[in-house]
Amino acid sequence: MLKKRDDFEDILEERRNCSDLRYALKCYTPVVYKGLTPCKAGVLKNMVLQSDQLHYVINQVSKETGKAPEDVQEEASAILEEMAHRMQLSTVRFFAFTLCKVFKTLFRSICVNEEGIQRLQQAIQEHPVVLLPSHRSYMDFLLMSYILFTYDLALPVIAAGMDFMGMKIVGEMLRMSGAFFIRRSFGGDKLYWAVFSEYVKTILKNGLAPVEFFLEGTRSRTAKSLTPKLGLLNIVMDPFLKGEVFDINVVPVSISYERILEETLYARELLGVPKPKESTSGLFKARRVLSEDYGSIHVYFGQPVSVRSLAEGRVNRCQFNLTPRHIPKRPSDDVHSFVNAAAYRLVRAQEENMVLKPWVLLASLLLQNHHQDLDQDRLTEEALWLRDVCRQYGAFLHWPDHVPPSEVVSSSLDLHRGLVRISEGRVPAGPSGPGVHPGAGPEEQLLNQAVVVLSCASYRNQALHVFLRPALLASAMHIATSSNKQEVFNSFSFLRNMFSNEFILCPGATMQDFEEACFLLVKTGVLQITEQEVLSTHRGHRTLAFLTRMMDPFLQGYQVICMFLCEEASEALTEKTFIPAVRGFMVKQLLSGRLRYTEVLSSDLQKNALAALLRLGAVLKTKGADQTTLKVNRVMVNSLEDTLGKKPLQHLWFEFSS
Amino acid sequence: MASNSSGGSSDRQRIAQQRLSIIAGHLQRPEDGEWAIGAEECKAQGSKPNVSSKGRTVPRRRQEIMKWNGWGYVDSKFQFNKKGQAEFTGKRYRLSGMVMPALKEWFESTFGASLQHKTPASAIPNSSAVQPPILNEAFVEDLKSTGIPFSQDAEDRVFRAHGHCLHEIFALREGKVGRVPDMVVWPSNHNDVVKIVELACKHNVCLIPYGGGTSVSSALECPPEETRTIVSVDTSQMNRILWIDEKNLTAHVEAGIVGQELERLLNESGYCTGHEPDSMEFSSLGGWVATRASGMKKNIYGNIEDLVVHIRMVTPQGVIEKSCQGPRMSTGPDIHHFILGSEGTLGVVTEVTMKIRPMPEYQKYGSVVFPNFEQGVACLREVLTLITNVFAGHALKPQKFYITKFKGFDPNRLCVATLLFEGDRERVLQHEKQVYDIAAKFGGLAAGEDNGQRGYMLTFVIAYLRDLGMDYYVIGESFETSVPWDRVLDICRNVKERIIRECKERGVQFPPLSTCRVTQTYDAGACVYFYFAFNYRGLSDPVHVYEQVEHAARDEILANGGSLSHHHGVGKLRKEWMRETVSRVGMGMLKSVKDYVDPGNIFGNRNLL
């Protein structure tokens, strides 16, 4: 399972030793796509506006709305004006200069795999390139451009959400450093879609610049990868599928932050404290942030993935032969499922190369520790155990082996002292940060506690992909009525299905996932699997217990939501009121001690659960005049609740701790 | 050239002379004032063929004048002389006797080939390698009684066991022969064919029609699993023009006639068909009909399906033909279209009535150099929409070796269009100007008549080049497709790149030649040729590698909206893609026609279906 991965190079190191100004003004001559015919931004706009694609849609819209084609053309032009980037090398240099100052104060190091950079350079020359970084922080896209500038690589144009545009000057600056802006939702707006997709395709087809966007659509507030959004991926694959380019290289990039700048901000947002609007002043308030230590960043440029080889044998490209290529068409079923599968594959490629810091393991362990204070030695011992498990599972763990383990642990705890307070070598049960004021009321206290828990969870979540499949199997064994292999598989399949909005689980890959989980657990001596049965071994208990507990908050969360829907949900429950209502219910349960995991207060979990229930048909949406109401299929929800809570999940804990 | 032809008494003769000189311009050395494409006659008869010659271009023993394991005439080939310079031997072509110093450099730099590394062909056909014929004695007896000539000679049989696909020629050069026909029979007219087909049905013998043998689709390959006697029906002796109808501008011709002979004979009367496939020196009228051939002047004269007025074919069920020569009919699906492209699976085409035209009064070559292929294609498209049918036979070849330098143009990207204008003088000159004006809009510069003419001359000798390559570890082939205009550039880029990539993946040590040209244009699209060749040193099974790459290239063509074939046909080489090309129902239709016309699979070459 050990994957070979590249080594890292700290790009800040050089910055600490020589002039930032000289760096920002350095000679910048990136290699470009071999088929490139260079063109100016104005020419690009004309290419888009004069494309057959856009013409077609303009005429169509004009016919449908009765507007004159010239007026629609004007609209298109305005949309493009609002959208288009205006990359300027001078602005990029300005950012490079400013950012290296900022980075040096915030981070200990920014580590980049240089082999990945070399591969990228090659890829850029060969075919048009799409960059797909993970998205955990606002920093991501500036960081990407910064790195590419540093390595003298072609600067990408980046799809950014319109909300940045709220920050007037910054928005324009970002535009000048290569961002283009898209509205958050433009569902039915044909013209908008046409301008947008043609803009992206024109840049890509001509190899004018690498196109960068976030597959997850938005920053993940939980540090779990989000279900990929297919819109842009569809657009960038289109030129290949239609034969307009020979191939496209898609490069997944994994950006791992040792400490996320937005950590508690996210937690608050998930708990329902509305997020501050992205405004320039808001960003400057973040100056406080500058005085803190955020550890290091690891940026891993993954293996370029050829869209051609992805599509090989999966998509029949002849399907585009019978209509002119400029007429927009909904993707056919096979294209849709191809793009979807590719999206999952790419997100998994991002996950795989995420660097895990020791703290991720500590957070995972601390979140499971509810009962007693841990002394630091015990924590260290558990962390070492988990480290070894992690490695067996092929995780990309950066554990400094040359440093004594106790030091690794204490320095991690120190970096994250905002989340755990250690007193006299003892770590308190459950995470507890400075936000927990003893004087506050019980609900406020609970919420403050939850902020810390969710922050910790966001670190544990970084490791979820490593454990996910084995953990689902462990939980499946738990809820299965027997150790019969088929039954365990059924439970596994049930859980996998239930949680497919929560975690990255490729559609249709149940069997592979099951086999992967079995393989890992058998290989590590946790399970014995015969023709008929799945049995745990004696020495496997510890792992199984850990894995089950990792899943527990999710199982319990979904279970409570089911409970809520059966017991509390009124006829008038709407999509809008769902989250607050569930939250209220959960707070009550938590305060009364009937619910253990504060984590379930995460609106992310609640939304995912609702999406799953809707998908499974346990809840139905009915669109009304001004709101969408939710109808609960009580029988089904009840049975889901039962299945999720088959056995008291707590008992394993006692088994282990006694 | 034209000057030494004595002033004819009639206009017609004058035009005929002019026409001859034009064709000679294609094919013949300038200093050789005589009419020499029917080269065999010159040699065999030792005299100038006169206008009413009934001499035969193609003898029964073809191997006497044509290579048995390569392209064209025995006496004509490229070779490197002692000084290491390339020359073209013989006397038949304009290029003959010329030395081409640039060729060696092009050859070495393009392929990484070296004159030191030779791969000569085995010298003579090895009769012992040929399996003894499977003979159906009763059939042979009956055939003898008809008096139709036939042969069981190994050389005759080997000659008719192949077309000109790379794998076929490569095997012959190595002295390898597979299943070959057991007999060759030479009918000399329609009735002979009727008799042969009757006998074949009676004795259950397999027939394979053989025209010029220029097939590039494995159409002539004998199915190895065939256990019956295989008889090759060589149509070459059915080569007469039976009548010319000047009122209706048609000619009734026997189907075995080869292109150059047909033009020569018609020219004598002041006419032409204008059907000039690159293989016209050797390919036959029946072959064109059977494969849906296309000539380089199709923009003026049309493709074979536009040129035929009436077809006569002998099938196991009897003779199929229409009852009249009406120029167009609405009588259900056109039965000609069951015959056109039937690739020898339904019967033998014996006689064809073809449209003819008076020979053009004036003809002018031309050429344009474009900075790149993209501009060239855009220009062709424009020329076509503005003035249809102006010129024919334009070919757009990027990176050809005969024009290497042109001021201000990147030699690696420049692209040449060769032009031929035909018609009355005034119109030709007018069109010429129009075309050059349009070309200028696309950055094209007129590159002179010479380059144009050279382009045409090369058309006929290019097939000889492959044999030269094969002497030095270089194998290659061209293949074609047709594609809508908006995909031309995409398909060219993608297929070329696919070829390069597949070669690399399959261990080809040297970068391959992977290039293309637009050879035919239509309102709705164009025909694109791909040229692909590589140096195979270091490969244990080069032909297999070649075939895998060509297969991948064909997949790429289809994925990019190209057709399975514009004119080479399907044969056995491209059979596997037929179903997806014509749909399951389409296949069923074709099969049911075959089942009705030939239930015993007498025409058992197994092409197409």
Ligand SMILES: Cc1cc2nc3c(=O)[nH]c(=O)nc-3n(C[C@H](O)[C@H](O)[C@H](O)COP(=O)(O)OP(=O)(O)OC[C@H]3O[C@@H](n4cnc5c(N)ncnc54)[C@H](O)[C@@H]3O)c2cc1C
């Ligand atoms: C160098 C070169 C250049 C070429 N250029 C062109 C070109 O420009 N345009 C083009 O269209 N093709 C071209 N071809 C392909 C080839 O010349 C054509 O397919 C041509 O029509 C074949 O004619 P043929 O007489 O040589 O037929 P063959 O090769 O002898 O036979 C081809 C097929 O037709 C069948 N057939 C032959 N005669 C008859 C008949 N009388 N009745 C029934 N079936 C028959 C055979 O059984 C076989 O299946 C080229 C080939 C080469 C090698």
